[in-house]
Amino acid sequence: MSQPLVPQTAKDLAWARENPSFNVTAMSWFLHGGADMLERRENVEKVLAADPIFSKKNSFPEEILYSLAFHTLKFTNFFLNIRMQAIHEPRRGEGIPANTTALRLMDGLRISKRLIILRDEIPWDVEDYRIALSLVDARLPITLHYGGFIPVILSQGNTQQIRKWIIPAERHAIIGCYAQTELGHGSNVAGLETTATYNSVREQFVIHSPSLTAAKWWIGGLGVLSTHAVVQCPSGPLVSTAPGINLECRTYRTHIEMPSTKSFCSLQSTEDHKPLPGITIGDIGPKAYGGFSSIDNGFVLFDYVRIPRENMLMKFAKVTKEGKYIKPVHDKLSYGSMVTLRVGMINDAGWELGRAVTVATRYCTVRRQFNAPADSSPSPGTLEAQVISYSAVRARLFPLIALSYALIIASRTVTEMFEIMSAQLANEETDLLGQVHALTCGLKSWGTRKSAEGIEECRKAMGGHGFSAFSGISEMFANYIPTNTYEGDNFVLTQQTARFLLKELQKASTGTETLTDHSNYIQRSIKTTGPIDLSRASLLDPHTQLILFEVRATRVTIDLAEQVQAGREWPGLNMECWNASSAHTEYIVLRCFVERVKELETDSVVSSLDKRDVAGLKRALKKLCDLYAIYTLSSGLTSFLSTQTLLPENVQSVNQHLRDLLNETAADAVPVTDAFAFSDYYLNSALGRYDGQSYQGLWEAAQAEPANTEQWRRKAYEVGSLGTDYLEVSTVQSSQCEIIKPILKRGENEELIKLAKL
Numbered sequence: 001m002s003q004p005l006v007p008q009t010a011k012d013l014a015w016a017r018e019n020p021s022f023n024v025t026a027m028s029w030f031l032h033g034g035a036d037m038l039e040r041r042e043n044v045e046k047v048l049a050a051d052p053i054f055s056k057k058n059s060f061p062e063e064i065l066y067s068l069a070f071h072t073l074k075f076t077n078f079f080l081n082i083r084m085q086a087i088h089e090p091r092r093g094e095g096i097p098a099n100t101t102a103l104r105l106m107d108g109l110r111i112s113k114r115l116i117i118l119r120d121e122i123p124w125d126v127e128d129y130r131i132a133l134s135l136v137d138a139r140l141p142i143t144l145h146y147g148g149f150i151p152v153i154l155s156q157g158n159t160q161q162i163r164k165w166i167i168p169a170e171r172h173a174i175i176g177c178y179a180q181t182e183l184g185h186g187s188n189v190a191g192l193e194t195t196a197t198y199n200s201v202r203e204q205f206v207i208h209s210p211s212l213t214a215a216k217w218w219i220g221g222l223g224v225l226s227t228h229a230v231v232q233c234p235s236g237p238l239v240s241t242a243p244g245i246n247l248e249c250r251t252y253r254t255h256i257e258m259p260s261t262k263s264f265c266s267l268q269s270t271e272d273h274k275p276l277p278g279i280t281i282g283d284i285g286p287k288a289y290g291g292f293s294s295i296d297n298g299f300v301l302f303d304y305v306r307i308p309r310e311n312m313l314m315k316f317a318k319v320t321k322e323g324k325y326i327k328p329v330h331d332k333l334s335y336g337s338m339v340t341l342r343v344g345m346i347n348d349a350g351w352e353l354g355r356a357v358t359v360a361t362r363y364c365t366v367r368r369q370f371n372a373p374a375d376s377s378p379s380p381g382t383l384e385a386q387v388i389s390y391s392a393v394r395a396r397l398f399p400l401i402a403l404s405y406a407l408i409i410a411s412r413t414v415t416e417m418f419e420i421m422s423a424q425l426a427n428e429e430t431d432l433l434g435q436v437h438a439l440t441c442g443l444k445s446w447g448t449r450k451s452a453e454g455i456e457e458c459r460k461a462m463g464g465h466g467f468s469a470f471s472g473i474s475e476m477f478a479n480y481i482p483t484n485t486y487e488g489d490n491f492v493l494t495q496q497t498a499r500f501l502l503k504e505l506q507k508a509s510t511g512t513e514t515l516t517d518h519s520n521y522i523q524r525s526i527k528t529t530g531p532i533d534l535s536r537a538s539l540l541d542p543h544t545q546l547i548l549f550e551v552r553a554t555r556v557t558i559d560l561a562e563q564v565q566a567g568r569e570w571p572g573l574n575m576e577c578w579n580a581s582s583a584h585t586e587y588i589v590l591r592c593f594v595e596r597v598k599e600l601e602t603d604s605v606v607s608s609l610d611k612r613d614v615a616g617l618k619r620a621l622k623k624l625c626d627l628y629a630i631y632t633l634s635s636g637l638t639s640f641l642s643t644q645t646l647l648p649e650n651v652q653s654v655n656q657h658l659r660d661l662l663n664e665t666a667a668d669a670v671p672v673t674d675a676f677a678f679s680d681y682y683l684n685s686a687l688g689r690y691d692g693q694s695y696q697g698l699w700e701a702a703q704a705e706p707a708n709t710e711q712w713r714r715k716a717y718e719v720g721s722l723g724t725d726y727l728e729v730s731t732v733q734s735s736q737c738e739i740i741k742p743i744l745k746r747g748e749n750e751e752l753i754k755l756a757k758l
Contacts, residue, residue, distance in 0.1 A: 008366075008368075008383070009366035009692045009694055009695060010366075010691055010692040010693055011692075012365055012366045012368075012386060012692060013362060013365055013366055013670065013690075013691070013692030014692065016365050016669070016670035016671075017670055017671060017674065019667075020668055020671035021616060021619060021620055021667065021668055021671075022613075022616035022617050022619065022620040022668070022671070023609070023613045023616055023617065024671050024674050026606060026609055026613050026616075026617055027617055027620065027671075027675035028676070028677040029605055029606070030603070030605050030606055030617060031405075031408060031675060032677065033412075033605060034604075034605045040127065040128060040131060041131050041135070041677070042677075042679075043128075044124070044128050044131045044132050044135060045135050045679060045681060045682065047118065047122070047132075048132060048135055048681070049679075051114065051118075053110060053111060053114045054111065054114070054136060056137065056681065056684040057704065101285065101286045101293060102283075104293040104294050105141070105223075105224065105283070105293070105294060105295070105296055107138075108138060108141050108293075108294030108295055108296070109141055109224070109225065111136060111138060111294070112140045112141055112142035115129075115132055115133065115136065115140075115142070116142070116172060118132070119132075130146075133146070135681075135682055137682065137684065138294045138295075139220075139291075139292045139294055139295040139479055140294060140295055141221050141223075141224060141294075141295055141296045142175070142221065142225065143220065143221070143295065144177050144178060144219075144220035144221040145169070145172075145175050145176055145177065145225075145226070147341065147344070148177060148220070148221075148230075149169065149175075149176030149177055149178055149221075149226075149228075149229070149230060150166065150169050150170070150176075151337060151340050151341075152178050152230045152262065152313070152337045153165055153166060153169070153230065153264070153313065154166065155315070155336050155337045155340065155422075155425070156262060156313040156315050156316060156336075156337060157264075157313045157314070157315055158313075158314050158315045160310075161264070161310070161313065161315075165264060173270070174227050174228050174270065175221070175225055175226050175227050175228070176221070176226055176227070176228040176229055176230065177219050177220060177221040177222045177226040177228075177229050177230075178219070178229065178230050178232075179216040179222065179229040179230065179232065179300065180192070180216070180219075180232040181216065181217055181219065182194065182213065182214055182215060182216055182217055183212065183213045183214070183215045183216075183217040183299070184211075184212075184213025184214065185213070186218075186485075186489070187488065187489045187492040187493075189232075189234065190234060191234065192214075192232065192233065192234035193209070193210055193211060193213060193214035193234070194207065194208070194209055194210075194216065194232075194233045194234070194302065195208050195210060195233055195234075196231075196233040196261040196263055196312070198319055198323050200321065200322055200323035202306070203308065203309045203321055204306045204307060204308060204309060205261075205263055205306070205307050205308075205309060205311065205312060206304050206305065206306055206307075207231060207233070207263065207265055207302040207305045207306075207307060208302050208303065208304050208305070209302045209303070212301075214301070215299050215300065215301045216229075216231070216299060216300045216301075217284060217299045218284065218297050218486075219297065219298050219299070219300070220295055220296075220297055221295070221296060221298070222281065222296065222297070222298030222299070222300060223281075223282060223283030223284065223296030223297055223298025223299075224283060224296040224298070225296055226267060226268070226298075227266065227267060227268045227269075227270050227273070228264065228265065228266055228267060229264075229265050229300070230262050230263070230264055230265075230313065231263050231265045232261070232262050233261040233262075234261075261312060261317075262312070262313045263307055263311050263312045263313065264307070264311040264312075264313065265302075265305065265307050265311065266307075267279050267300060268281065276305075277305075278302060278303040278304060278305040279300060279301075279302065279303075279305065280299075280300065280301040280303070281298060281299065281300045281301075282298060282299055283296050283297065283298050283299075284297050284298060284299055287482070288478070288481070289474075289477070289478035289481065290475075290478055291475075291478030291479045291480075291481065291482060292478075292479060292482065309321065316328035316329070316330075316333040316428070328428075329428045329430075330428065330430040330433070332430060332433055332434065332437065333425065333428070333430065333433070335433060335437045336421075336422070336433070338437075338487065338488075339418060339421070339433075339436055339437055339440050340418070341487050342440040342441070342443070342444040342487055342488070343411070343414055343415055343418045343440055345444050345483055345487060346407065346410065346411040346414055346440065346443045346447050347407075347408065347411035347412075347415070348483070349407045349411075349447035349448050349450070349451040349483070350403075350404045350405070350406070350407030350408035350409075350410075350411060350447070350451070351408065351676070352455065352476065352480050353400060353403060353404040353407065353450075353451040353454045353455060354401075354404035354405075354408070354673070354676045354678075355476065355676070355678055355683065356400075356454065356455040356458040356459075356473050356476055356477075357397060357400045357401050357404060357454065357458050357673060358673040358674075358676055358678055358683065358688060359458065359462075359471065359472055359473060359683060359687060359688030360397055360459075360461050360462050360473070360688075361388070361397055361401070361669050361670060361673045362670065362673070362687070362688045362689070362690075362692065363462050363465070363466075363471075363687040363688055363694055364386070364387040364388040364393055364397065364461060364462065365386060365387075365388045365669070365670055365692075366386075366692045366694050367386070367387040367388075367462075367463070367694070368383060368384035368385060368386055368387065369384055369385065369387055370384055370385055371384055371385060387463075388666070388669065389666075391659075391662070393461055394662045394663070394665070394666060395658075395662060396457055396460075396461045397457075397458065397461055397669070398627060398661075398662050398665045398666070398669060399627060399631040399635075399662075400454040400457065400458065401624065401627075401665070401669065401672055401673060402624045402625070402627040402628040402631065402665075403450060403451075403454060403628060403631075404454075404676075405593075405621070405624045405625075405628070405672075406589050406590075406592075406593050406624075406625070406628045407447050407450075407451070407589070409592055409593050409596050410443065410447075410588065410589045410592040410593070411443075412592075412596075413592045413595075413596075414436070414439060414440060414443060417432060417435075417436050417439070418436060418440075420432060421433060421436045434500065434516075435516040435517070435518060435519070437496065437500075438496060438497045438499075438500035439497075439518060439588065441488065441493045441494065441496040441581070442494065442497035442581045442582075442584055442585040442588070443585055443588070443589075444487065444488065444490075444493060445488070445490035445491070445493045445494045445497075445578075445581065445585075446490075446494075446581065446582050446585040447585075448480075448483040448484050449484055449490050451480065451483075452480055452481050452483065452484055455473060455476055455477045456477055458473055459471065459473040459474065459477065462687065465687055465694075465698065466687075468686075468687075468698065470685070470686040470687070470697070470698055470701040470702070471685055471686065471687045471688070472683055472684045472685030472686070472687070472688060473685070475684075491574055491578055494577050494578045494580075494581035494582070495570075495577045495581075497577075497580070497581035497584060497585070498557075498560060498573075498576075498577035498580045498581050500519075501519065501522075501557045501560075501580055501581070501584055502557065502560065502561055502564070504516065504522055505554075505557050505558065505561055508522045508523045508526050509526065518588055518591075519584075521550035521553070521554065521587065522550075522553075522554050522557065524550070525550050525551045525553075525554035525555075526554055526558070528551050528554075530644065531644050531645060531646055531650075532544075532547055532548055532551060532645060532646065534646075534650055534653070539629075539630060539633075539653060539654065539657050540626050540630075540657065542594045542597075542598070542625070545590060545626075545629040546587070546590060546591060546594060548633065548640070548645055549583075549586060549587040549590050549629075550587050551643075551645050552583055552587075552636075552639060552640050552643050553580075553583040553584045553586070553587045555643035555645065556579050556580045556583040556584075556639065556643060557580045557583075557584070559576065559579075559580075559643070560573065560576045560577065560579075560580045563576055579639065583639065586632055586636070589628070590625075590628065590629055590632070593621075593625045593628060594625060596621070597618060597621045597625055600614065600617060600618050600621065601614055601618075620668060620672065623661065623665060623668075624665075624672065626657075626661055627658075627661045627662075627665060630654060630657045630661055631658060631661075633646075633654050634654050634655055634658045637651060637654070685697075686698045686700070686701045
């Protein structure tokens with residue numbers, strides 16, 4: 001290892017931080033919502049980083065193995081009696097073979113247990129605990145208890161139900177999940193097969209899975225941990241023919257626009273954690289890319305499971321004792337719980353992308369390859385060019401920095417709208433529901449796709465070392481990519497936004513109704529004809545940018561409407577729906593960004609800063625906003641040209657502005673990613689270290705690999721089955737397990753040599 005390289009990488013990153021054009025700490029406050037929020041995050045992180053259970057180092061000592069059955073009993077006993085005395089736990093990953101799915105899941109249970117203990121011991125409030133869950137950086141069995149089970153009860157349960165179930169849930173006396181997706185149906189909620197049949201004599205619902213495809217599937221927290229679930233059944237009134245059930249029965253189903261039958265159902269005993277009668281439950285197994293390995297995505301089949309009528313969540317829809325179904329005041333009130341999840345996903349899209357681009361930017365800053373010109377050989381004693389200086393690397397990474405900022409800022413606007421909407425829904429008012437539903441559908445589908453693509457682009461921009469798991473990005477990608485599917489497949493979800501836009505376009509065309517705040521641009525743009533005249537306008541003028549984006553979005557929606565009017569079937573318009581939703585979303589994101597920059601001085605987070613710091617923040621944010629706008633223009637030229645929003649002669653100007661912005665962003669690339677305030681603990685990347693010593697980090701990580709220990713290598717040579725003694729299958733003879741030794745000694749066997757010559 002060449003010693004001079006290590007200090008040079010540290011110097012390179014230090015130089016990149018020397019003269020930021022803005023106050024990095026102030027930018028961190030802005031992104032995190034204030035100095036107090038950032039301080040809370042740092043305080044929680046100190047607790048986690050000091051606790052061995054939350055160590056992110058993949059260390060698996062062979063001399064320790066925990067029996068899966070023993071640990072399952074131990075952990076479930078803990079959750080059944082959360083106040084039990086804490087016992088010593090090994091650090092995260094300790095004693096767990098890296099590729100053993102069931103034991104990785106055990107790791108997730110161990111982490112969940114420790115988090116709950118810390119929450120009570122410290123104690124953490126709700127916000128601190130939320131921060132802790134995000135910093136642990138593992139998808140845990142307990143996550144959907146907080147993210148799905150409790151929110152659905154709070155949003156759709158009545159006062160009595162909330163009083164009955166929420167306190168036990170918050171104390172973990174019961175642990176739940178939200179069971180909607182089935183083996184045979186995911187996006188098509190109306191096609192769900194699980195039935196909820198009401199018996200008016202017994203005042204019970206009977207939950208039943210009529211076929212294998214009716215099994216609830218992919219449910220987070222269901223595979224091992226959950227004792228209860230909120231079970232969603234589909235829609236439409238049917239006469240029951242279920243055996244053994246009184247004839248005074250009806251199966252209540254609702255249309256997809258209405259709240260489906262959601263019922264609180266017991267799954268596993270709170271005494272011994274065994275499945276209750278009529279329940280078949282388990283884990284669905286390993287997931288793609290090794291992602292979500294520490295969460296128990298599970299399945300459940302119901303065999304005529306009876307639950308009280310009062311277990312149907314009845315804040316909005318109700319069933320009387322006599323079996324009369326009472327519709328909710330508004331048929332879309334059930335959207336509220338799904339909107340809750342999507343709002344969080346929009347915020348996560350920005351932060352996860354920011355995390356990946358922080359690692360990539362730091363590494364590409366310290367990585368040096370080739371001299372200038374690029375085709376010349378390095379000369380002794382000279383420094384090679386920093387990878388970040390190459391235009392292709394800047395073009396791949398810097399727009400992702402801008403996009404991460406844009407998503408974080410847009411999510412703040414959506415969160416504010418969501419909070420207002422939630423207050424309205426509590427009073428059964430739905431003024432904002434349709435708008436927020438369409439907005440979150442578009443942002444979730446567009447944002448998660450862009451973020452996932454961006455994370456992978458960061459890995460590729462890092463070259464060969466980016467493929468190492470020690471970069472931290474591969475695991476990040478594996479755990480993030482499912483967001484493109486859950487809570488609504490992205491290409492299916494955009495149809496919700498597209499339908500909303502068609503309705504808004506109809507309103508604008510007739511002029512009989514008022515459009516929503518985030519779609520009223522259609523009213524203005526529908527009257528615009530021809531391309532936007534850029535001869536007297538600057539592409540860096542926010543007003544010009546917004547006009548371009550809103551006119552393009554309107555025309556894409558008009559194109560969709562014309563296709564519908566021409567008689568094309570809706571299933572054949574999936575891509576047109578995606579295009580309309582994406583164009584609308586890109587406008588919304590730009591608008592949110594522009595408004596935040598414009599109103600920065602009035603932002604409570606930065607109001608305490610002096611004018612110079614505020615001005616510096618504003619310049620930096622304006623540049624990132626411009627980069628988002630111009631890059632989106634450049635990458636979407638086909639759309640802007642085909643809708644005649646831009647003329648072909650404008651293309652050169654767009655691309656020149658993009659090149660200029662990429663070069664201008666270079667000086668602040670490291671500071672704007674530092675402003676995310678990600679610690680080395682959270683990044684968990686050998687290549688994205690704050691001190692810049694990427695090569696040292698990669699070397700140290702490799703040395704800690706179990707395969708590099710003498711004991712491991714000796715066993716690989718002589719025994720060849722490292723796990724047999726530890727998995728208690730020692731009946732296999734050592735001679736049958738040898739791998740390397742027979743290969744090397746094969747040439748000494750004369751009989752084999754003779755056979756080889758035949």
